[in-house]
Amino acid sequence: MRADYVEALRKDMLAVIAASAFALRDTIGKSAFDERVMTAMGKVPRHEFVPIEFQPYAYANIPLPIGFEKTISQPFIVALMTDLLDIEADDSVLESPETA
Numbered sequence: 001m002r003a004d005y006v007e008a009l010r011k012d013m014l015a016v017i018a019a020s021a022f023a024l025r026d027t028i029g030k031s032a033f034d035e036r037v038m039t040a041m042g043k044v045p046r047h048e049f050v051p052i053e054f055q056p057y058a059y060a061n062i063p064l065p066i067g068f069e070k071t072i073s074q075p076f077i078v079a080l081m082t083d084l085l086d087i088e089a090d091d092s093v094l095e096s097p098e099t100a
Helices: 003-023 035-043 052-057 075-085
Strands: 064-067 070-072
Touching: 003 035, 003 075, 035 075, 052 064
Parallel strands: none
Antiparallel strands: 064 070
């Protein structure tokens, strides 16, 4: 995917995340996410974590399959979970997929 196309998709994704946070402010308890979270969301190359046929949808606010019956969560949920963790600069985080 071309860099300028990915950049446009990322900007749109960030706008959707921000609008969703504002729309759900009464439910999630805040109207915006920490700027560090939004910056990180804008830097992660989501298209590199999904199969090639799903890369055009990597920045859409939907979960996408990544193989082995697993998905990459929709961007809003990733931003929400990350923001709620309130991670500090010296913290380490490991996300482990749920196994059945």
